[in-house]
Each structure stands twice: as C-alpha cells, then as structure tokens.
Amino acid sequence: AQKITQTQPGMFVQEKEAVTLDCTYDTSDPSYGLFWYKQPSSGEMIFLIYQGSYDQQNATEGRYSLNFQKARKSANLVISASQLGDSAMYFCAMREMNYGGSQGNLIFGKGTKLSVKP
Amino acid sequence: DAGITQSPRHKVTETGTPVTLRCHQTENHRYMYWYRQDPGHGLRLIHYSYGVKDTDKGEVSDGYSVSRSKTEDFLLTLESATSSQTSVYFCATAVDRVNSPLHFGNGTRLTVT
Numbered sequence: 001a002q003k004i005t006q007t008q009p010g011m012f013v014q015e016k017e018a019v020t021l022d023c024t025y026d027t028s029d030p031s032y033g034l035f036w037y038k039q040p041s042s043g044e045m046i047f048l049i050y051q052g053s054y055d056q057q058n059a060t061e062g063r064y065s066l067n068f069q070k071a072r073k074s075a076n077l078v079i080s081a082s083q084l085g086d087s088a089m090y091f092c093a094m095r096e097m098n099y100g101g102s103q104g105n106l107i108f109g110k111g112t113k114l115s116v117k118p
Numbered sequence: 119d120a121g122i123t124q125s126p127r128h129k130v131t132e133t134g135t136p137v138t139l140r141c142h143q144t145e146n147h148r149y150m151y152w153y154r155q156d157p158g159h160g161l162r163l164i165h166y167s168y169g170v171k172d173t174d175k176g177e178v179s180d181g182y183s184v185s186r187s188k189t190e191d192f193l194l195t196l197e198s199a200t201s202s203q204t205s206v207y208f209c210a211t212a213v214d215r216v217n218s219p220l221h222f223g224n225g226t227r228l229t230v231t
Contacts, residue, residue, distance in 0.1 A: 033216070044224055050219060052217055104215035105151070105163055
C-alpha cells in the first residue's frame with residue numbers, strides 16, 4: 001500500500017486565486033512528520049513547509065499553509081494568491097519516527113503538477 | 119541549498135560500465151541520502167548514511183552501492199549500469215531524522231544506453 005497518495009496528477013489555477021493540493025498518508029506510527037516540496041522546471045527540490053503529528057496548529061509559511069486533518073490522515077497544501085512562479089511539481093512526503101523499515105527516512109508521493117494561468 | 123554539490127551534473131554511459139556519482143556537502147550534516155526520480159514514481163530512496171562508514175539500504179537499492187569515508191562526501195556507485203538505471207539522481211542531507219527537512223543537491227541526470 002502506498003504510504004503517500006497524491007491523487008491529482010495535474011492541476012490548473014488562475015493567477016491570484018488560491019489552490020489546494022491533496023495529500024493523504026498511511027501510517028500506524030503516532031509520531032511522524034509531513035513535508036511539502038516544490039520542484040520547478042529547473043529541477044531543484046525546494047522545501048516549503050513542515051507539520052509534525054503532535055503539532056496543535058496547522059503550519060504556515062508565507063503564502064503556504066498546511067491543512068492538517070489528523071483523523072482523516074490528510075495533509076493538504078494550500079497556496080494562497082497563486083503566482084506564475086508557483087507553476088511546478090509539488091511533492092508531499094512523510095517521515096515515520098518509530099515504526100517500519102523506513103523509520104526516519106522521507107517517503108515521497110508521486111507529485112502533482114500545478115500550472116498557474118495568467 | 120545547504121552547500122550540496124553533485125557531480126557530474128550529466129552523464130551518458132553504456133550498459134555494463136561502472137558509474138560513480140559524487141555528493142559533497144559543506145554543512146557538516148550527519149545524514150546523507152541518495153534518491154532517484156523517475157516519471158510517475160516520485161522520489162525513491164536508494165541508500166542513506168547516518169555517519170561516516172555507516173550506511174543502509176533504501177527502497178530501491180538493488181544494483182547500487184554507496185560509501186561514505188568522510189562526513190562531507192557520499193558516493194553512489196552503479197557497479198554495472200543498466201538501462202533501467204537511467205534516471206535523475208538526487209543527493210540530500212539532513213541535520214536530524216526527526217523534524218528537519220532534507221536539503222537537496224541539484225541532481226545528476228544519468229542516461230544508460
């Protein structure tokens with residue numbers, strides 16, 4: 001079973017609008033972290049935002065926020081006021097702290113390609 | 119980011135030849151990783167290191183070996199390259215394996231013909 005599922009292979013959003021990128025995860029570990037990365041067409045991987053499983057509040061970083069719904073095991077990325085430079089691949093990733101062979105390592109989803117239209 | 123340099127940036131090689139990719143970091147991060155990125159698969163972990171001479175396998179380690187003789191260098195070797203190893207390879211580092219993010223190098227595009 002996939003640990004990280006990103007169900008939207010591609011999405012379009014109009015410039016200046018908000019967009020939500022979906023991410024669901026699967027773990028029985030009570031201690032884990034969730035990460036979002038951006039990969040523009042130039043290829044580099046850029047860290048955007050982090051949410052710990054015990055964090056009480058949703059993480060925010062500038063125009064990025066993480067809509068963390070623990071019971072539903074979802075960690076959606078919300079980008080407010082989209083800009084043309086937001087066009088990129090976005091990856092959700094999880095790190096389990098205690099259980100499983102992947103303990104401590106980041107496991108990535110397959111990504112969502114976001115295109116911002118002018 | 120985090121002073122991570124991958125070399126070479128691009129390489130074309132023939133099936134059956136050995137290939138070594140190098141990752142060099144200047145941030146003194148303890149943890150280092152090699153991932154491969156393929157369309158439709160996201161990033162998959164090949165090997166990782168949790169200290170000098172301490173390495174372990176990741177999800178897709180078959181056909182790959184690694185070495186870390188110094189904190190700053192992490193080498194990935196394909197002993198006998200195959201076409202299925204055509205990919206983009208990313209090196210990454212981390213301060214810890216709790217809540218710190220991975221910092222990535224710019225990637226190496228490897229083509230095996």
